[in-house]
Amino acid sequence: MNMMDVGDLWFSYGKKPILSGASFFVEEGTLCGLFGPNGSGKTTLFKCCLKFLAYARGTVCMDGTDISGLSVSQMARLVSYVPQDHAPPFPFLVKEIVLMGRSPHLRGVFGASSEDKRKVCDVLDSMGLLDIADSPYNQLSGGQRQLVLMARAIAQETPLMFLDEPTAALDFSNQLKVWKLVRSIVDDGVTVLACSHDPNHVSWFCDKVVVMGSNKILDSGPPEDVITDATLGTLYAEPCVRSYSGSVPVIIPRFSPGQIPSFPWGACP
Amino acid sequence: MEREMSAHERLVPRATGTGDLFAVRGKQRYLLILMCMLLCSIMLSLALGAYAVSLKGTVSVLVAHLTPFGDVGSLHPVQDKVIWNLRFPRILVAIVVGVSLSVSGAVFQSVFRNPLVEPYILGVSSGSAFGAACSIVFPTIFFSVQGTAFLFGSVAVGAAYALSRVRGDTPVITLVLSGVIIGSVFSSFVSILKYVASDTALRDIVFWLMGGFYYASWDDVFVSLPIVTLSILFLWSYGWKLNILSMGDEEARCLGVNPEHAKLAVVSVATLLTAYAVSLAGIIAWVGLMMPHAARLLFGPDNRYVLPASALMGAIYLIVCDTIARTVASAEIPVGIIASILGAPYLCYLLRNKGRVIYG
DSSP, rough: OOOEEEEEEEETTEEEEEEEEEEEEEEOOEEEEEOTTTTTTTTHHHHHHHSSSSSSSEEEHHHHEGGOOHHHHHHHHEEEOOOOOOOOOOBHHHHHHHHTTGGGGSSSSOOOHHHHHHHHHHHHHHOOOOTTTTTGGGOOOHHOOOHHHHHHHHHTSSSSEEETTTTTTTHHHHHHHHHHHHHHHHHHOOOEEEEEOOHHHHHHHOEEEEEEEETTTEEEEHHHHOOOOOHHHHOOSEEEEEEEEEEOOOOOOOOTSSSTTTTTTTTOO | OHHHHHHHHHHHTTTTTTTSTTTHHHHHHHHHHHHHHHHHHHHHHHHHHSSSHHHHHHHHHHHHHHSTTSSSSGGGGHHIIIIIIHHHHHHHHHHHHHEEEEEEHHHHOOOOOTTTTOOGGOOOOHHHHHHHHHHHHTTSSSOOHHHHHHHHHHHHHHHHHHHHHHHOOOOOOHHHHHHHHHHHHHHHHHHHHEEEEEEEHHHHHHHHHHHTTTTOHHHHHHHHHHHHHHHHHHHHHTHHHHHTTTOHHHHHHHHTOOOOHHHHHHHHHHHHHHHHHHHHHHOOHHHHHHHHHHHHHHHOOOOOHHHHHHHHHHHHHHHHHHHHHHSSSOOOOOHHHHHHHHHHHHHHHHHHHHHHHHHO
């Protein structure tokens, strides 16, 4: 079953078209990567699907429901969103930030029940964040902040989760840590749509990749079919090449002869 | 399930044995202490003044009026008049104003996601000042100073809100800039009125702008107590949503809070509250900026505690300022002046020592 179905989505800022007829779908329980260079409309597509922006034409269905009729709180019980790294103006503690993820489920005025608090504790525990639960969020490192925001989305307990460039501001080891965490979230049954501009990340970790370029969806499918030399050639003026390290595909830039004289393995493939 | 339980149980001894990760007892204790301090400051302020009354005399006046055990007729008539008809309503109005300004300050800071915002940011103060000046200069047309000040304060904020609304969206920066524009327009209107006013009227305008509780009466108390109590309870019920709003519009939306609805609701109530406070007592600076800060120092940024805490602290602060204003010199000093002078060192202290804690 498709957890998410986007059909013929159009959006423009004033007269400048950003999305012209975007269509794709995401199957339940999979990790779908939304891949494209900067300015290709990934973020706009994301924001349209989350109803942050009102699209001009098209449909977005989540879990079989057209989202155009859903209220903000109904949306929040259907899809969670992990924004890019940011620093809020007030020093909320990590546990408070994660408790905010329970908001769509709160009923009363002061309503965080002991059940909600227990869920927050469990999420923090399973992610190894208990030690920083009492630290102010905006004094953490970028990697820790990203983990806390993901903990908040997990605590929200939605069938769908959106991640906006989850690893853009992180170092190499934190990038791998976050992507592995995303995989484990998917293994727990959550459907994840993550946008990324790194071809390696999407080809290593995603079940399916939707490629965006110049405001259109160029291709979609399993990463080995989609992240090809031809696609990369269309996306980037700088030519790239798909190589293999063992059985793992690696995208590397194509160097012209003499560009890097000491290149250890001589001329590039 | 078993793993989940164990995770929770392991947490219980973590927080110094008093509760779990979300223990709130310490915060509730602080709130109780603040309430006691408020009661003490009310008693002291009742007893102190140009006509000194002993604490015992003060208590007997209060007992006679507030409980069925006393007899009003047996009281010392001057003491009764001073405590019950002059000082007590004045203190209650000071509490109302302090509570209103500090709670709306806390609300504005969360909504505008900026700890340096104060409740006058959207032009309430200039609007109200213009209203009051109008009423002082043209008393036949605008017969009530308070009513006109409230009216123009609300008009100013309404104008700022309308000016900043673009395609169903109210970006914070546009809103704050519109507030600045509207504020400066009304300030220049006030200057025009000052220029054309007679000497007595000019003196009245200047005094009004400095703020004070000289004319506080029981009528003011009876009108303002229900209004302010209801508004504060309404804003307090938005405490958790304010936390979420302070994360930004998009995150609020994905956490299930519609930012446009919530912002409109809390900003309009907080504005009416500010306009009302200004119309009661003139322009009293800093309270709405300092008290939420002080509350955050004690309670952290969670608005479910910041709102009641800053309400209590605002009340205590204005009682102290007003007591100083009417006792320190032979003539009464406008309370706005005292509030600014007392506030400045505290703000310097915040800036120099606690900057990292508050501003993150």
